[in-house]
Amino acid sequence: MNLSGVWGVLSLTFKESIRAKWLILFTIVFFLLAIDIPDLVELQGHILPANYLENFLTVLVGFSLPIIPLLALPMSSTSIVDEKESGTLQYILSNPISKTEFFLGRTAGLLISTSLAVIIGFGAAAVVSYTTNLSAYSGMGVLILFSVMLNISMLALGFIISDLSKRKVTALVVALFTWLLFTALSNVTNLAIILNLEFGELAAVSLVLIDPIELAIILTTILLGEPDTAWSSLGLIAYDYFQKNTVLALSAAFVAWIAIAFAIGFIIFKRQDLS
Amino acid sequence: MTILWPTRSHRRILDTAQKTIIRLTKSKPGQLLGSPSTASPPILSVENVTKRYGKFLALENISLNLAQGNHVLILGPNGAGKTTLIRCIMDLVSFDGRISVDGVNVKRDSSAAKDHIGYVPQNYAFYEGITVKDHAILSTRLKNTARSEAEEKLKYVDLWNVKDKKVRALSDGMKQRLGIALAMIGNPPLLLLDEPTSNVDLRGQLEFQSLLKTLLKSGKSLLTTTHLTGLGELATQVVILDRGKVIGQGAPDILLKNMGVNDTLYMRVKQENSQANVIRLLEAEGAIEVSSDGEWITASVPSSIKLKLVKDLLNSSEEIDDLLVERSKIEAEYVKLIQRSRNN
Numbered sequence: 001m002n003l004s005g006v007w008g009v010l011s012l013t014f015k016e017s018i019r020a021k022w023l024i025l026f027t028i029v030f031f032l033l034a035i036d037i038p039d040l041v042e043l044q045g046h047i048l049p050a051n052y053l054e055n056f057l058t059v060l061v062g063f064s065l066p067i068i069p070l071l072a073l074p075m076s077s078t079s080i081v082d083e084k085e086s087g088t089l090q091y092i093l094s095n096p097i098s099k100t101e102f103f104l105g106r107t108a109g110l111l112i113s114t115s116l117a118v119i120i121g122f123g124a125a126a127v128v129s130y131t132t133n134l135s136a137y138s139g140m141g142v143l144i145l146f147s148v149m150l151n152i153s154m155l156a157l158g159f160i161i162s163d164l165s166k167r168k169v170t171a172l173v174v175a176l177f178t179w180l181l182f183t184a185l186s187n188v189t190n191l192a193i194i195l196n197l198e199f200g201e202l203a204a205v206s207l208v209l210i211d212p213i214e215l216a217i218i219l220t221t222i223l224l225g226e227p228d229t230a231w232s233s234l235g236l237i238a239y240d241y242f243q244k245n246t247v248l249a250l251s252a253a254f255v256a257w258i259a260i261a262f263a264i265g266f267i268i269f270k271r272q273d274l275s
Numbered sequence: 276m277t278i279l280w281p282t283r284s285h286r287r288i289l290d291t292a293q294k295t296i297i298r299l300t301k302s303k304p305g306q307l308l309g310s311p312s313t314a315s316p317p318i319l320s321v322e323n324v325t326k327r328y329g330k331f332l333a334l335e336n337i338s339l340n341l342a343q344g345n346h347v348l349i350l351g352p353n354g355a356g357k358t359t360l361i362r363c364i365m366d367l368v369s370f371d372g373r374i375s376v377d378g379v380n381v382k383r384d385s386s387a388a389k390d391h392i393g394y395v396p397q398n399y400a401f402y403e404g405i406t407v408k409d410h411a412i413l414s415t416r417l418k419n420t421a422r423s424e425a426e427e428k429l430k431y432v433d434l435w436n437v438k439d440k441k442v443r444a445l446s447d448g449m450k451q452r453l454g455i456a457l458a459m460i461g462n463p464p465l466l467l468l469d470e471p472t473s474n475v476d477l478r479g480q481l482e483f484q485s486l487l488k489t490l491l492k493s494g495k496s497l498l499t500t501t502h503l504t505g506l507g508e509l510a511t512q513v514v515i516l517d518r519g520k521v522i523g524q525g526a527p528d529i530l531l532k533n534m535g536v537n538d539t540l541y542m543r544v545k546q547e548n549s550q551a552n553v554i555r556l557l558e559a560e561g562a563i564e565v566s567s568d569g570e571w572i573t574a575s576v577p578s579s580i581k582l583k584l585v586k587d588l589l590n591s592s593e594e595i596d597d598l599l600v601e602r603s604k605i606e607a608e609y610v611k612l613i614q615r616s617r618n619n
Contacts (some may be wrong), residue, residue, distance in 0.1 A: 019404055
């Protein structure tokens with residue numbers, strides 16, 4: 001294993017991500033989403049209850065998780081096709097570095113840079129909002145954990161798109177469409193109910209299992225200990241199906257989703273000719 | 276029983292040992308080990324390589340050998356398969372046949388084979404957003420060599436003074452030299468140069484030719500692809516590719532001779548009324564396509580009669596004011612060979 005080469009690709013990817021400003025922009029967006037300035041002002045004026053920020057996490061889950069893929073998907077979906085288009089992938093692979101080592105370095109670089117954006121954005125917001133209220137941090141920790149997992153799953157999906165695209169612009173359009181599709185699946189309440197009524201619980205649960213955004217939302221909501229009135233229809237159906245094994249089953253599905261997507265992305269990349 | 280699976284470094288040691296044994300067994304009595312030997316294996320060996328992209332045949336049964344310190348020039352129009360051949364050598368695409376670099380089979384151990392290769396990409400495909408120095412450091416990491424090589428190689432191509440500039444800020448000539456510097460990191464014995472002069476001006480081309488001469492003197496082996504003129508004189512071997520097939524291969528002079536290509540003679544006479552006499556003399560001596568354009572006479576002259584013809588002209592009663600013989604160049608003539616091959 002050419003570890004020096006892997007490190008070279010990793011550090012290049014990390015630096016290029018930061019240089020693109022995309023990452024910094026998203027860190028600020030995540031921070032602003034999580035900090036919720038209007039509510040902070042109202043808290044200072046005692047207009048909102050003192051524990052409002054902890055309750056606000058439920059709201060934050062609903063609108064921040066669907067935005068997470070917008071960071072990872074465009075970055076990873078263009079990461080390989082862009083290098084193919086510009087010829088730099090051929091240059092990199094002309095060195096004594098294998099496709100496996102390149103993929104490893106590229107994945108690690110993007111994983112670290114995008115996960116840092118999530119962790120720093122939400123983490124900084126938690127520090128500003130909760131200051132010394134340490135118990136409140138665990139809730140934010142759960143949100144960060146599933147945000148990072150969602151981020152990883154989207155990176156893996158992005159690699160598949162990048163492998164299969166011939167042009168960077170095509171990859172970007174497909175990535176945005178994929179995000180839209182998952183977000184739509186995650187938000188169409190009636191679809192879950194129709195599937196449940198027409199084809200049974202398993203059909204509705206399948207809708208959860210194939211959508212990492214929905215998986216992240218349901219798991220975060222359950223682990224935050226939110227009352228079932230705050231759950232989505234799909235979350236309720238999934239809980240009804242898996243009962244007390246819901247967290248375990250959905251977590252396993254989430255991990256499997258990530259592993260399978262990475263494996264597919266890697267196999268396609270490894271077998272592809274550079275042309 | 277413990278079984279030790281050979282790692283990459285073990286395999287390299289085995290490769291080196293194997294090559295040393297080959298040299299020892301092939302060396303003549305008294306010959307120093309490691310000194311250039313005609314019996315030493317070629318630095319690059321391409322055997323019956325065929326590459327298809329779906330139904331499209333990009334390369335058909337290509338074979339060539341490149342000896343240590345030699346320069347093979349791959350000539351061909353766009354789409355002939357030149358870049359595909361380079362991709363096969365670097366194991367970036369799947370192919371049928373066998374390629375070995377310095378004795379290492381590229382299919383069996385691609386990374387070890389690429390240890391012996393330095394590649395200068397077409398159109399300067401570098402990371403434009405990083406500095407020259409950072410790019411060189413990236414190359415040392417990819418090749419797993421000392422960081423100090425970055426400075427050494429940038430100084431070699433006279434780019435150390437612009438080390439903090441972004442790659443995108445460099446001129447085409449500088450990018451070309453950067454390509455050479457990056458390719459030389461790790462001191463590979465074989466350099467692959469893909470269309471190295473396609474984007475540089477005349478001055479850049481001349482500088483590049485001078486750099487190539489230095490590389491050849493230092494013992495590097497070069498494989499260059501081009502569809503332009505200017506590199507033929509530096510080549511020891513030329514391979515002409517068209518539509519994925521080799522249609523001509525050999526030393527440039529021999530190829531030109533076999534093609535029946537003539538040199539061109541230009542001359543100017545002092546008195547205008549002498550032109551007709553000179554033209555008659557040229558035609559009588561065996562020159563062909565003789566014509567006059569203003570004060571200049573142009574003639575196509577077979578190499579076999581070139582010297583005699585010039586001697587006779589200078590000894591004639593006609594006063595020659597100026598005379599120039601232009602040697603034909605394989606890079607300028609290969610198109611005719613392609614045309615002939617396509618017509619057949």
